[in-house]
């Protein structure tokens with residue numbers, strides 16, 4: 001974007017983004033002690049455009065779940081180290097993986113054993129050998145539904161951004177990773193200036209348009225690896241992994257300037273809005289609570305300092 005902007009073209013793009021968000025390829029974690037079987041399953045799914053990762057040792061599963069973020073798990077029943085059903089139980093004990101579909105894929109054809117397995121946290125049971133088209137259809141429909149459900153749990157319905165709870169979860173995950181890898185990370189809090197006046201003067205629907213526009217603006221301008229959340233009503237939270245405070249300041253200050261140029265068509269005069277932003281950087285000791293407090297303090301300084309500014 002250059003120069004001043006019309007908000008309606010932005011809103012059009014929100015719709016496109018929301019529609020295309022579903023076209024991210026599905027991700028399937030395959031856990032099977034047999035390399036031959038796993039390779040076959042992988043090939044079938046990959047040919048259908050589905051991304052896979054295979055584990056031959058069930059013991060690694062929890063680490064890979066956190067990192068790979070699968071839409072669905074395909075689980076073997078019989079493995080030397082642990083039964084598939086035991087692993088399913090362990091996975092289900094983690095709050096975050098309660099709703100990830102688990103599909104057993106096994107040569108076991110005893111119905112009672114299959115039903116027992118389903119009772120242990122499985123969602124479906126496919127018997128080997130299975131037709132590729134059957135496997136693909138099962139994976140696609142299950143993964144699709146799981147994605148819709150997950151989106152409802154972690155996303156804010158007005159903007160499609162992550163909600164408050166999930167934003168904090170992502171901050172926690174990202175800072176754990178950054179600390180482990182010795183990388184930098186920044187956390188930013190954004191709050192629209194004098195937003196009450198926007199609602200009072202132009203009405204609540206206009207307020208909503210401003211919130212949606214800023215959400216899309218952040219999505220377009222930040223990196224794909226950054227996490228953007230709606231922290232509260234007109235407040236946003238951004239996690240910027242692998243970013244120094246100087247770089248975070250640069251990108252957010254640029255966004256601040258550009259956002260202030262957007263004209264929202266209105267009578268008698270078009271509306272323009274600004275926001276204030278507070279940034280904090282991960283230090284070795286900082287936990288999530290300290291990070292949010294520090295960002296909040298920086299935001300407060302930005303407001304006190306006259307608004308429409310970024311502080312760190």
Ligand code: GH3
Pocket residue numbers: 191192193194195196197199203204205206207208211232233234303307
């Ligand atoms: P400041 O510059 O100090 O941030 O002033 P402000 O008016 O933005 O501050 P305050 O936090 O007091 O007001 C936020 C307002 O945002 C109050 C609330 O009515 C409005 N708001 C919160 N959520 C929504 C929403 O989803 N839609 C709309 N239209 N307004 C909202």
Ligand code: MG
Pocket residue numbers: 032033034076077078079
């Ligand atoms: Mg096996």
Ligand code: MG
Pocket residue numbers: 191192234235
């Ligand atoms: Mg506020």
Ligand code: MG
Pocket residue numbers: 191192193194195234
């Ligand atoms: Mg405000």
